[in-house]
Amino acid sequence: MVIAGGGPAGCAAALTLCRHTDLSVMLVEQTGYGEDKVGETLSPAVLPLLDYLGVGEHFRQGNFAPSHAFTAAWGDEHVSTRDFLFTGRGHGWHLDRARFDAGLANAARSFGTQLVLGKRLKQVQKQDDGWRVDLSDDVQVQCRYLIDASGRSAWLGRAVGARTVQDDRLVGISAYFSSSDLPVESSSLVEAIPAGWWYSAPLPDGRMVAVLMTDADLLQASNADRSAFWNEAMAQAPNTRERLGLRTVSGDLQVWPAHSQQLEPSCGNGWVAAGDAAAAFDPLSSMGIGYALTTGIHAARLAASSITQKQDDSEQRQAYADDVRRHVNEYQNLKRSYYSVETRYSDQPFWARRQTATAA
Numbered sequence: 001m002v003i004a005g006g007g008p009a010g011c012a013a014a015l016t017l018c019r020h021t022d023l024s025v026m027l028v029e030q031t032g033y034g035e036d037k038v039g040e041t042l043s044p045a046v047l048p049l050l051d052y053l054g055v056g057e058h059f060r061q062g063n064f065a066p067s068h069a070f071t072a073a074w075g076d077e078h079v080s081t082r083d084f085l086f087t088g089r090g091h092g093w094h095l096d097r098a099r100f101d102a103g104l105a106n107a108a109r110s111f112g113t114q115l116v117l118g119k120r121l122k123q124v125q126k127q128d129d130g131w132r133v134d135l136s137d138d139v140q141v142q143c144r145y146l147i148d149a150s151g152r153s154a155w156l157g158r159a160v161g162a163r164t165v166q167d168d169r170l171v172g173i174s175a176y177f178s179s180s181d182l183p184v185e186s187s188s189l190v191e192a193i194p195a196g197w198w199y200s201a202p203l204p205d206g207r208m209v210a211v212l213m214t215d216a217d218l219l220q221a222s223n224a225d226r227s228a229f230w231n232e233a234m235a236q237a238p239n240t241r242e243r244l245g246l247r248t249v250s251g252d253l254q255v256w257p258a259h260s261q262q263l264e265p266s267c268g269n270g271w272v273a274a275g276d277a278a279a280a281f282d283p284l285s286s287m288g289i290g291y292a293l294t295t296g297i298h299a300a301r302l303a304a305s306s307i308t309q310k311q312d313d314s315e316q317r318q319a320y321a322d323d324v325r326r327h328v329n330e331y332q333n334l335k336r337s338y339y340s341v342e343t344r345y346s347d348q349p350f351w352a353r354r355q356t357a358t359a360a
């Protein structure tokens with residue numbers, strides 16, 4: 001079995017397979033987990049999944065910062081707070097995402113996964129009894145089953161003929177702010193502005209991350225360069241500006257794809273997609289990591305039963321694909337309801353697009 005991508009979805013699939021089957025598993029991750037990665041708020045609902053994967057205790061000892069509340073200036077200029085205490089699930093966490101992902105991959109290795117770092121899948125070819133996979137550096141591998149956990153690129157799914165259906169053009173422009181004498185606040189803050197919205201969150205190492213969410217075409221169409229666009233948007237976000245205070249930006253601004261997207265189909269004969277590769281959501285939903293872990297587990301179960309039962313698995317595949325579509329439908333309703341709350345900027349393209357979708 002070859003898994004493309006060592007994010008939460010790929011690691012969850014590898015952990016499930018190695019802990020519950022005798023199949024041999026290779027997890028291929030193109031990076032070495034050395035770079036910052038966005039997506040740093042973990043909902044309290046995710047802990048039972050980490051426990052199921054056998055890494056809950058390791059995670060609790062990982063010195064990630066607790067997140068007790070979620071704050072937002074959304075719909076009007078006042079900041080309102082939702083305390084995780086009232087969800088009945090305990091607190092959430094602010095992650096160092098690269099360290100979180102690397103921890104999952106190392107746990108998978110300790111359970112028997114062959115972890116290949118710094119190489120990427122370049123080509124796949126169907127054969128009678130499985131697949132031939134070409135990795136970078138002229139490495140070739142034969143396997144019976146493939147799991148696509150390559151994130152929004154859905155590289156593998158597209159390589160075997162599936163197509164991505166994109167719902168919007170959302171991107172995130174991130175910057176890291178160095179620590180200062182200011183105390184680190186324990187909550188994430190979301191703040192709506194005419195061209196999109198901001199989120200900012202403390203990181204376990206004392207830095208803060210601030211991300212401007214907007215549409216790719218709005219960023220391109222503005223005559224300003226990326227930093228001028230960022231500064232103009234920051235000038236419209238008093239609450240975000242205030243919490244960043246005197247901190248200074250460390251490093252460059254980075255742009256991340258954040259569009260909503262679905263892979264069609266999400267699985268086929270001898271392959272299945274999990275996480276963002278199967279369905280990717282607006283970060284406003286906070287569904288990403290939890291969904292990646294859940295679908296990683298389900299994809300592993302589908303892969304294992306397809307290989308071990310050696311019989312027609314079309315019913316299981318249908319059930320998996322239906323489940324992905326059901327989640328996407330539920331998510332689309334949620335997304336419409338979130339964006340319909342903010343009516344101050346309804347004449348602005350970013351909001352009009354999402355609110356027209358609401359009316360439809």
Ligand SMILES: Cc1cc2nc3c(=O)[nH]c(=O)nc-3n(C[C@H](O)[C@H](O)[C@H](O)COP(=O)(O)OP(=O)(O)OC[C@H]3O[C@@H](n4cnc5c(N)ncnc54)[C@H](O)[C@@H]3O)c2cc1C
Nearest residue numbers: 005007008009030039041120121151172275276288289292
């Ligand atoms: C701006 C932003 C903020 C977000 N904030 C949050 C948040 O606060 N909370 C939350 O839960 N979610 C958040 N998300 C979403 C979350 O980060 C993703 O849903 C989650 O990372 C999906 O996990 P994954 O394993 O499916 O994909 P990824 O984490 O994207 O992992 C895919 C991996 O595949 C590797 N890869 C790709 N192609 C290849 C190849 N050909 N060969 C080998 N390796 C390959 C990549 O290097 C990558 O490591 C955010 C996303 C964005 C863009």
